[in-house]
Amino acid sequence: MGIRIYNTLSRRKEEFKPLVKGEVRMYVCGLTVYGKAHIGHAMSAVIFDVIRRYLLYRGYKVNFVMNYTDVDDNIIARANKLGVDPMELANLHIEEYQHHLSDLNVLPATVYPRASQEMEKIISMIGRLIDIGYAYPVEGDVYYRVLKDVEYGKLSGRKIEDMQSGTRKAVDDRKETPMDFALWKSAKPGEPAWDSPWGKGRPGWHIECSAMNMAYLGDQIDIHGGGNDLVFPHHENEIAQTEAITGKPFASYWVHNGMMQFAGEKMSRSLGNLITIEEFLKTVSADSFRIMILNSSYRNPLTASDEVLAQSERAMDRLRSGLKPALPGSKTASGDSISALAKQIKQTKAGFEESMDDDFNTAGALGYLFELIRAINTARSDNATGEVLAPAQDLLKELTGVLGLRLEGNETEKTSADPFVDYLVELRTILRQQKLFQLSDEIRDRLSQLKVDIEDSKEGSTWRWN
Numbered sequence: 001m002g003i004r005i006y007n008t009l010s011r012r013k014e015e016f017k018p019l020v021k022g023e024v025r026m027y028v029c030g031l032t033v034y035g036k037a038h039i040g041h042a043m044s045a046v047i048f049d050v051i052r053r054y055l056l057y058r059g060y061k062v063n064f065v066m067n068y069t070d071v072d073d074n075i076i077a078r079a080n081k082l083g084v085d086p087m088e089l090a091n092l093h094i095e096e097y098q099h100h101l102s103d104l105n106v107l108p109a110t111v112y113p114r115a116s117q118e119m120e121k122i123i124s125m126i127g128r129l130i131d132i133g134y135a136y137p138v139e140g141d142v143y144y145r146v147l148k149d150v151e152y153g154k155l156s157g158r159k160i161e162d163m164q165s166g167t168r169k170a171v172d173d174r175k176e177t178p179m180d181f182a183l184w185k186s187a188k189p190g191e192p193a194w195d196s197p198w199g200k201g202r203p204g205w206h207i208e209c210s211a212m213n214m215a216y217l218g219d220q221i222d223i224h225g226g227g228n229d230l231v232f233p234h235h236e237n238e239i240a241q242t243e244a245i246t247g248k249p250f251a252s253y254w255v256h257n258g259m260m261q262f263a264g265e266k267m268s269r270s271l272g273n274l275i276t277i278e279e280f281l282k283t284v285s286a287d288s289f290r291i292m293i294l295n296s297s298y299r300n301p302l303t304a305s306d307e308v309l310a311q312s313e314r315a316m317d318r319l320r321s322g323l324k325p326a327l328p329g330s331k332t333a334s335g336d337s338i339s340a341l342a343k344q345i346k347q348t349k350a351g352f353e354e355s356m357d358d359d360f361n362t363a364g365a366l367g368y369l370f371e372l373i374r375a376i377n378t379a380r381s382d383n384a385t386g387e388v389l390a391p392a393q394d395l396l397k398e399l400t401g402v403l404g405l406r407l408e409g410n411e412t413e414k415t416s417a418d419p420f421v422d423y424l425v426e427l428r429t430i431l432r433q434q435k436l437f438q439l440s441d442e443i444r445d446r447l448s449q450l451k452v453d454i455e456d457s458k459e460g461s462t463w464r465w466n
Helices: 039-057 073-082 086-103 119-131 160-165 205-217 228-246 286-294 306-321 335-357 362-381 386-402 418-433 437-449
Strands: 004-007 012-015 023-028 061-066 135-138 141-144 181-186 201-203 221-227 251-257 260-262 452-457 460-465
Touching (some): 023 205, 039 251, 039 260, 039 286, 141 228, 205 228, 306 362, 335 386, 362 386, 418 437
Parallel strands (some): 023 061
Antiparallel strands (some): 141 181, 181 201
């Protein structure tokens, strides 16, 4: 059995069958860039990065599109408050976020379309919706005619009659029904605006993604992703707009991640509990943050805390321990530990893939990696040579790479301090041989404060940057 993905549309796991064999068309809703990106945004970026990496590992060619919404009410309001140009504000936050994605080891998208640069396509799509009767212009605005769409609500599970009964008097009496949503908004003084057949204005949020999706991936895509807060109305409206034009299913699999929470509350600007990515990465490593995410199902809410992050740091240390070199003077290990290591290599690869095939069960996949590390360290303690350890360590590097984790950092980067550390470790060995343990312990402790880990054996000592 191949990969199985939980589909929000069907509310069950389904076998993954791409529209074109060997290829995946994947679109993930990016940021509306009116403020600094927070770790909730980072969480979503990491989740879909892992999904993409696993599809690549499985041999698929992935065309991955992530948009930026740089034309939006929030951007305009924030820019007016700061006294800056809305596009300048948007560009600033896009540039910031691109740096954050690199810091988080998120693979670059195939393309990053921006609403402001796709206006011709957006206007053309709105015109087509008007031509086929799914949209109507009124005094410079254009609205989508929800009641014409008999399947409206199929993603979120909402019924039109329930939405009608729960709606108070419409704010805009020009709309045919209160549920109709804006495709084009007429220009207001001081706002950025573009020419259109309906007058100067700008697009609504939902039509932007539909137009960019079709422009870069075609009428149909395999995976559409985003946070579960986008299911309604954003993704519901994307389906309505796109399928009204194409008459075909828009996305085969709708994949939504849970929200980041603090003390049980969803993180949001309105709650005032945001932590920006910039602030967060000053004190927490990107890999530890990624581990925290991987240790949970991507569909569940994730509660961040100092305790959880500390556990993630320890987990990263444990993963890195699997790459330690053989002990000094190691010649061979017992047949039992060598055979156990070879067996664990096969079990880890199979178990990792079985877990990831099951709706990207990263927590289960990590479990198999920790079992591999246990086998590596057992063989290493049994004096296994580097040649014996290499296949297991190569697999560990490959599979952690699939998860976007970076195990090889300081320990593979030569620094100007390395010769001095070598000298101090050699001096400590001499002190130990002379039974001057107080001095040797002092060197070990001082090096530990400088993030140098020392490991002793009968044949000598090894060290690495922590």
